[in-house]
Amino acid sequence: MKEQLQAIANEALAKLEHVEDMKSLEEIRILFLGKKGKLTSILKGMGSLSAEERPVVGQMVNDVRKQLEEKIQNTRSELIRKEQEKNIAQEAIDVTMPGTILRTGKKHPLTQVLDEIKEVFIGMGYEIAEGPEVELDYYNFEALNIPKNHPARDTQDSFYINENVVLRSQTSPVQIRVMEKQKPPIKIICPGRVYRSDPVDATHSPIFHQVEGLVVDKGVTMGDLIGTLQVFAKNLFGEETDIRLRPHHFQFTEPSAEVDVSCWTCGGKGCRVCKNEGWIEILGAGMVHPKVLETCGIDPKVYSGFAFGLGVERTAMGRFNIDDMRLLYENDIRFLKQF
Ligand code: DAH
Numbered sequence: 001m002k003e004q005l006q007a008i009a010n011e012a013l014a015k016l017e018h019v020e021d022m023k024s025l026e027e028i029r030i031l032f033l034g035k036k037g038k039l040t041s042i043l044k045g046m047g048s049l050s051a052e053e054r055p056v057v058g059q060m061v062n063d064v065r066k067q068l069e070e071k072i073q074n075t076r077s078e079l080i081r082k083e084q085e086k087n088i089a090q091e092a093i094d095v096t097m098p099g100t101i102l103r104t105g106k107k108h109p110l111t112q113v114l115d116e117i118k119e120v121f122i123g124m125g126y127e128i129a130e131g132p133e134v135e136l137d138y139y140n141f142e143a144l145n146i147p148k149n150h151p152a153r154d155t156q157d158s159f160y161i162n163e164n165v166v167l168r169s170q171t172s173p174v175q176i177r178v179m180e181k182q183k184p185p186i187k188i189i190c191p192g193r194v195y196r197s198d199p200v201d202a203t204h205s206p207i208f209h210q211v212e213g214l215v216v217d218k219g220v221t222m223g224d225l226i227g228t229l230q231v232f233a234k235n236l237f238g239e240e241t242d243i244r245l246r247p248h249h250f251q252f253t254e255p256s257a258e259v260d261v262s263c264w265t266c267g268g269k270g271c272r273v274c275k276n277e278g279w280i281e282i283l284g285a286g287m288v289h290p291k292v293l294e295t296c297g298i299d300p301k302v303y304s305g306f307a308f309g310l311g312v313e314r315t316a317m318g319r320f321n322i323d324d325m326r327l328l329y330e331n332d333i334r335f336l337k338q339f
Contacts, residue, residue, distance in 0.1 A: 001042070001049070001057055008038050009064045016071050022079055029072050039065055109339040110209060110328055113236075113316040114191055117211050120235045121189045124228065126213070129188040131174035133195070137164045139173035143295050144252040152251045157197040159206075167195035171212035172252060175288075175307055178214060179296035184303050185217040191312070202324045209312035216288065216298065216305030222255070225285055225306035232310075233261045236319060240267065244279055253286025253307060264318045273323070280318060283310040 012032045019025045032038050043061055046054055107115070118128065131139075137148075146152045158169035174190040190212040198204040215224065226245065233241045241264070245257040260281045263274035270276040285308035290300035313325050320339050322328065327335055 001045075001053075002060065005042060005057075005060055005064055008032065008042070009067065012038075012068050013071060016068075016075050019075055019079070022076070025072065025075055025079065032068055033065065033072075039068070106337075106339075108328075108336060109316050109320050109322070110312060112339065113319055114209065114211070114312055116236060116319075117232070117310070117312070117315065118189070118191060120232055121211075121213065124231065126187050126189045129174055129178050129190045131168070131171070131177050131190060131192065133168055133193055134161065135166055135168035135173050137166055139176050140166050140168050140170070143176040143292070144172055145289055145291050145295075146251045150251070159195050159197055168192075169196050170194055170309060171210040172307070172309055174212055175214045175252075176292070176296060179216065179293070179298055184298060184305075186305070187215050187217075189213045200326060202326065205313070205325055205329060208325075211310045211312060213285075213308045213310070214288070214305060215307075216293070216303055218303055220287075220304045220306055222287060222306070225287070225308070228306075229259055229283070229285065229308065236315060237261055237264050242268070245285075248284065248286075250284055250286055252289050252292045253284075254289045256284065256286035259283045259285055259308070261318070265321065273321075280314075282314050282318070283308050285309070 012028065015028050016025075019028060030037060034040070039061060043058075046057060049057060122128075140158070141150075141153060142148070156169035159167040161167070171190050171192050171194060174188075174192070178186060178188055178190075192210065192212075193207060194210050195207055198206055200206065213228075215228075226243070229243050233243045240262075242262040244260045244262075246260065248256045248258040250256040258281055260279035262268040263271060263278050263280055265271050265273040266278065268278040270278045274280050285306065288305040288307050293300040293303060293305070313328060316322065316328065317325065
């Protein structure tokens with residue numbers, strides 16, 4: 001029985017030398033130490049031994065059991081260590097591997113044009129001003145010389161929050177906000193979103209963008225306005241671009257003009273884009289009305305100024321030859337990718 005025990009121990013130890021994974025380790029454990037294992041069956045056979053032999057063999061079985069348990073435990077630790085090493089090796093980062101290319105997006109055409117407009121005016125020494133989109137009726141209309149019930153409000157049917165609060169229908173209220181706070185010289189542009197209760201079509205949207213401009217100082221003239229707008233038009237639409245002023249009426253400027261640029265498609269000959277006119281209207285402008293200056297506490301006998309309000313959508317449509325404003329808002333990547 002001694003030999004048998006020794007043989008079992010040797011067999012087990014030999015097998016344990018070659019285990020490669022936890023599963024076979026567990027199989028070996030069951031084979032030798034399990035309830036129906038080889039060692040247990042020796043214990044079961046001890047009934048046939050003499051009283052003297054029994055404790056001796058019992059002791060030997062225990063020694064072997066202990067030896068095997070230790071060996072199994074060590075093998076288990078060794079397997080765990082190897083597994084961890086393997087994981088660490090697998091997870092190591094190879095810094096020489098080629099990277100994944102992150103696809104960067106690009107600016108929306110409206111943002112691109114806004115940036116270009118800002119750059120042109122900043123280049124001429126303008127600062128950027130801002131105002132709220134939810135505006136007081138006072139700033140959006142009244143202080144701009146458009147009293148309640150004045151017909152000039154008809155063309156700017158805005159969204160009223162209550163009688164005195166509207167979504168601004170133009171960026172012109174920022175003129176008032178700036179002049180209330182700052183004394184001349186003033187030279188600002190205000191880019192921003194404006195709202196009008198207009199149904200959506202190829203040239204209208206209830207939300208669109210404007211850039212307001214305001215210059216107030218001593219001796220500012222219409223000539224300064226025209227020169228400024230020429231620089232703007234040439235920078236955005238090309239050196240050969242011309243501008244044309246047509247007399248118009250705005251409540252907050254006097255004199256007032258609507259300003260056209262020569263058609264970016266045909267250069268003025270007349271085509272489908274300019275509806276055969278050769279010119280395309282892009283902004284309103286004029287000399288700041290003395291009443292408006294007075295409202296803001298600026299003496300119109302000492303100071304004068306010009307202002308303009310420019311449609312960003314129109315400018316973008318011209319700049320990129322887009323014929324339907326709705327395309328700018330649909331966020332179709334295939335369309336936007338082109339610019
Ligand atoms: N706010 C006007 C509009 O939305 C545009 C405009 C006209 C702005 C003349 C001006 C200006 O500053 O002087 O129709």
